[in-house]
Every structure is written in C-alpha cells, then in structure tokens.
Amino acid sequence: MRRRISMLAGVAALGLTLAACGGGGETPAEDSNAQDASGNVGVFTWWADGSEKAGLDALVKVFGTDYPDVTFDNLAVAGGAGSQAKSVLAAQLKAGNPPDSFQAHAGAELQDYIDADQLEDLSSFYTDNDLTAQFPADLVDRLTVDGKIYSVPSNIHRANVVWANVEVLKKAGIDPEKPAEDLEGWFADMDKIKATGTIPLAVAGSWTQVQLFENILLASLGAEGYNGLWDGSTDWKGAEVTDAIKAYEKALSYTNTDRDSLSDWAPATQLVQDGAAAYNVMGDWAEAKFAQDGDKPGVDYVYFPTPGTEGVFDFLADSFTLPKGAPNPAGAKAWLTTIGSAEGQAAFNKVKGSIPANTTAKTDDFSEYQKSAIADFGQDTIVSSLAHGAAVPVAWLNDLSTAVSKFGGDKDIDTLQSSLGDIGEKFAK
Template sequence: MGIRKHVALGLVSALALGALAGCGSTSSTSSASSGAAQSSGNQQLQIFSWWTGVASSKALKALIGVFNQEYPHIQVINEAVAGGAGSNAKAVLASRMEAGNPPGTFQVHAGNGSLLSWIQAGDMAPLNSLYQSQGWYHDFPKSLLNMLTVNGKIYAVPVDMQRANVLWYNPKIFNQYHLTPPTTFNQFFADAAVLQSHGITPLALANHGNWETTLLYSDVLLGTVGPKEYTALLDGKASWNSPGVVTATNTFLHMMQYTNSDYEALHWQQADQMVAQGQAAMNVMGDWAQGYFTTDLHLTPGTGFGWAPTPGTQGTFAMVSDVFGLPAKLSNPTPTLDFLKVLGSLKGQDTFNPLKGTFSPRLDADKSLYDAYSQSAMNSFKKDTLVLVIGQGGANPGFTQAFENAMVSLVSSHNVNQFISAVQSAAAANPL
C-alpha cells in the first residue's frame, strides 16, 4: 500500500463544513448551479482549485488552452475559490461532495491528507487503466506514485512538484553585510543578529491563514531531527514528546523573535514582497513563492532573489504536489478523463509549471523550459530524500487541524509543554 490507511474520515467534512461558514456564499451557489450542468452529461468540465493568484491563474489558463486545442468540444468552467491557502476551497468542496454534486475534478495534495480521505469515503474512482494507456507508470517516479496508491489502485494524476523547505533571501542585503545563506540554526541566529543590528527584519513572516507558521515549524522540525525521525513522527511511529521535538519547538520560538510584528495580518505574498523590497532579508516559504517573484514581481532568479534549503535540511526535499482525480459519482466521466490525459502529459505539464513557478515531476520533463531555481529544485527532487509536509498533504485532516490550533496557542503563549501535549493528543485522536 502506498498511502497509509488510518485517517479520521469524518473530520475532513466536519472541519471543512465548519470553515464554510467563513466563506462567501457566491462560490458555493455558482458551484451548485454549474454542477447541475456537469451532471446532466453534456460536454462541460468543472475544474475546482484554489489557484487564484496571478502566477497560478496564468498557469491554469495556459493549461486549459492546451486542453481546448485537443478537446474543443468540451467547455471548461474554472471553479477556483480564493482565500485561506486552499481552506476556503476545501470547505466549498466538502459541501458539494456531501450534497452529491462533485466537480469534474478537483485539486488536492499528494500524501496522507485529504486525497486519502476522499478515497476511503468511496468518492474517488481508480485510474489504473488511464495510467496504463498513457504509459505513466514509467513517466513518473515510483516514490511519487506510491503516495497516490491504495491497495494497488492509483487515484490521482500529479501536475506539479513543489519544495517546501526553501529559504528565500535578498542577495543585495546578504552581499552588503557579507552574509551567506545559513545552513545551520546557529548560523541563522548569528546572521539574524547582524541584520537586526542594521535595522533589517531578519525573517519575514506571514500568518494570515494560520498555515504559514505550521510550514515554518515543519521545516525547523525537519532540520532538527532529520528526515528519518521526521517521517516517523508523521507516520505515527515516533513520539511527539521526544527531545528533538522539544529542541525544535524552542528553536522555532527563538526564530519568531526575529520576525516582523505584524505577521498575523500578512498573506504569504506580502512576506515575500518584504524580502524582494529589502524590508526583510529572508523568508521561509514553499517554492510557489518563486512564481510570485518571477511572474508578479518580474524578478530574476539569482539576482532579484536567492534561495537555499532551510537550515539543517540539505539533502532532503520536503515535497508538496498538486494532484487531480476522478470523482466516483460523476454521471459523465469522459470530460474528466480527457482533462487528466492533458494534465499528466508532457506538453500539459511543461506548459503549466514554468508559469506557476513549480516544475513537472515527470522524468522526461524538459529542463530547458525552466529557470535556474526550478532546475536546481528538479535536480534535488531526483536525488534527495523525499518527505511530506504537515498541513500540505503530510498528515490527515483531523491531525492537521488540531496541529494548527496548537500552533496558534504556541505562537501566543510560548508554552512548549502545552504545545507538545496538544500535539500528542492530536496524534492519539487522529492516528497517523
């Protein structure tokens, strides 16, 4: 079996439906009405995602353009839902799935998160025949396909690959103060002290969606305990009360002392903008930030922004992959299957990913289409140890929600023992 089986199934719908109260009603109304058109069996296809930013929207539009060239008789309806780094979209999706009105296909993350929940709930149809007909078993890394497989059945098609353990930095600032990207936490704190003494925020942070601090913590944990213990923690095979977790939590709180005070009000792009404009020197974010730097801000990799693995994570690739599948309750699955063929194709992926700032996980992807950053990430993906990410598909929805709640308390109270106790309880209540 690829994906681990123990997931609190009821939690994904309950949490998402609870979050729905915070969303506007426009998206759900639009989805319901267009869902009727999909279920009537005509040639329409709803693509449901949270890709509403400039880079991701441009990439999706280009991908749809490739699809329209091959299947001009199918009308594509873009059902993207903005806000919450996907939490709003997941809420709307849960409502639609509960009502028996699935979109044609929808975005989820590879791994132990929401994809597995939908599979175990019986809401996804297997795609083995599609993989066989398209030759994809040889086109994608086996390690990635294992994360999409349950009991020998594969349920989704990966469209991109993203790295979550990236430290972005401002090259001009680093050159000015004769700094190098920190490879250890001791070096990070030494650099941070220098930067702070010159009135520069060492680490830009955003936490408007409450997932950003979880991402930062995940990287600190990975850099502290290493990939073996980190994966064991996410697998439920190691204790969250270990000395390494305690050390990582204290290191995380120490890093928080070098961040901007208004982080709760900022979206992740705003933290990246602080780095780009020289208001801050560093930012920890997934490499969707690269799409923002290049597409939104028109910066050149290497001069406009620099990058390095987060401290302590050299040789490890913390992966996030967006995947799409086939909802089991569609009355007409043909448009979805046609779209998935394009989504997983070399042409589709090499059109989509350079615009989004991500890269294709296909083994035959054309490196020449990608910039210096993406090429370096592609090289790391093929040789480094792969791990999943808390909050980005690395753990089931129940644990993830409880973990993020514990993070909120940690950031405000700085109570390490309380945080670890809460995470231990979350792991016990939501077996990993």
C-alpha cells in the same frame, strides 16, 4: 537512486457552491472516454490570483488545444494551500454535489475522501494513458491505495526553501552565496539583520506558520526523526521535540509583528521582494512570483534549502481527481489527460515554479531554480510536507494547525508540546 516519497494518495479538499458546474449527461464514469468529451467541465482549484492563476491559465491553454469542444469552467476559490476552500468542498462532496475535478495535495489528505467512497478509481486511466511509465515508479507506488490510484499529480513542489533579498543580506554583512549550514548559524545571521532595523524573517498567518514549523522540525530532527513524527516512532513529548519547539519560538521572534493579519503567502514574500524583510521560508511557487515580478536570481534574490535541511527534499504535489457523481466524467478525464501529459506539465510547471511529475516533459527552458530542484529531487532524501497534506490526514493537520496558531500568541512551550503529543497519539498508526 530510489526516491523515497512519503505519500498515501493525492489531494485535499476545497470548496464553493457547485451548482451546474459540469456539462455532462448520465454516462457512468467507468464508461466515459476523454475522446468523447464535450460540453463544460467544472474544475475546482485555489489558483485564483497572481502567479498561481498564471500557471492555471497556461494549463488551460493547452487543454483548449487538446480538447477544443470542451469549455473549461474555472471554479477557483482564493486562499493559499486551499485554506479557504477545503471545508466547503468536503461539504459539497458529502451532499453529492461535486465538481468534475478538483485540486488537492497529493498525500494523506486524500485518505478521508477515499474512505468515504467519494472518488473514482483512476487505475484504468493510468493504464490507458501509459502514466505508470511516465511518472517515477515510487511516486506511482505512493499514489496507490489498496491497489487503486485516485489522482493525477500535476507537479512536484518543494516546501523547504528560503528566499532571500540580496541587498538586505549584503547590508548586514552576510554573503548571499554562503547561507548558514544550520539553525544556529541562521539565527546568528538574523541577529545581524535585526541590528540593521530590517525584519529578518517574513511570515504570514495560518498555514504559512505551520510550514515554518515543519521546516524547523525537519532541521532539528533530521529526515528520519521528522518522518517518525507521523508513524509514532518519534516521541512528540521527547527532549528533541522540545528543542525543536524552542527553536521555532526563536524563529518567530525574528518575524514581522503583523504576521497574523497577512492571510496568504504572497504578502510575506513581497516583504522580501521590497527589501522590508531578509528571508521568507516558502514553497517554490514563490519562484513563479519572483519571475512574474521581474526579479532576477542572484541579483535581486537568492534561494537555498532551509538551514539544517540540506540534502532533504520536503515534498508536496498538486493533484487532480475524478469525484464520484461528477456531472461530466468524460470532460473530467479529458482534463486529467492534459494534466498528466508531457505538454501540459511542461507548460504549467514552467510558469508555476514547480517541476513536472511526468519525467518525459521537456524542461530545457526551465528556470535556474527549477533545474536545481529537478536535480535535487533525483538525489535527495524525500520527506512529506506537513502543512500541505502529504504527511498527515486533514483532521490531524487541522488539530495541529490550531495548536501551532495558539502558540504564536502565548509562546507556551509545555502546552504546545503536550497538545502535539496528544494529537500524535490520537492519529499516529
């Protein structure tokens, strides 16, 4: 089945002051080869803590075996989805002070950097490493912009997943193995949970609320209507979007009152693990946290697509680039070689909770969830995540995030919808 992945090209932006982050010389990127790599390679990510850091560590271990003469410099900056890092990286790139490689989300986020001529073309790198034969053809197509490829995806994540505490559901009289089929049924289950005195739905601040909003949009509009929001074929000011915003307002009514004080995703997921909340809508990096903390699927927690989104895979991917002016382009290409390899992707994704973009990676020992995600990715309708940069460029996401955050306080449906409509008209093509 031909996969439908709505992507323009990888990656977002992150940041830190990047003085002397690489160890290369003056060799131009196009003349640099991974086999000649030495010195230090500075790699910028937001995988600074917890299960995400564990995934990075697993990848760095493979890199160290692949390239023992190259020293990995970890330039990680904390903040889920790169929320604390992107603006700083943008400034560093503009100032001509890039790292050797940086993490970002595959998709429309990268377009701003392509337009600014800040990234090297990796098309020949794909050819040299036979990546076009190892990655899904549609994925390569969507990574290609004007005949060129600018990033190497390290994984495939799913953003429309609900994680639920088994004991909390049973206490409320809800069968953990039979999730609601739509939002109406899910809200009815949350009413039951609320009656027990437990928080029905855990969420944090900033981007996690945008991710919840995108899930409600997807459940309310369906894949076609959701996709239409990004190309202008769905009217942001139409009645269907009004209904979706009302559903989002209701979803927020079930959430923890301290949501805006939780700066990242992990504390919200922890509420579910601790039994303080029933549900958390989160990407499948949460699977890695459950596993790292010793929780057992089916016993301690269950997972399922956000009600109303069964058969749809809300896609995002972490991807890596070679910025123009990288201090050590040969070292960067060595890093990208490990990123794209079957061995690197197997080691990284097993720990990260995601699934490999490289179809030759061995996944026999992956978790039950990951195997289900591999199957779903192969058969579901694929849409692009809003909160994680696959669907829209950075400027659009920033404006939309501001509007959604404001709504969390004032609950003004008309104002939010009007703002979203104006933003859509400004950016949609």
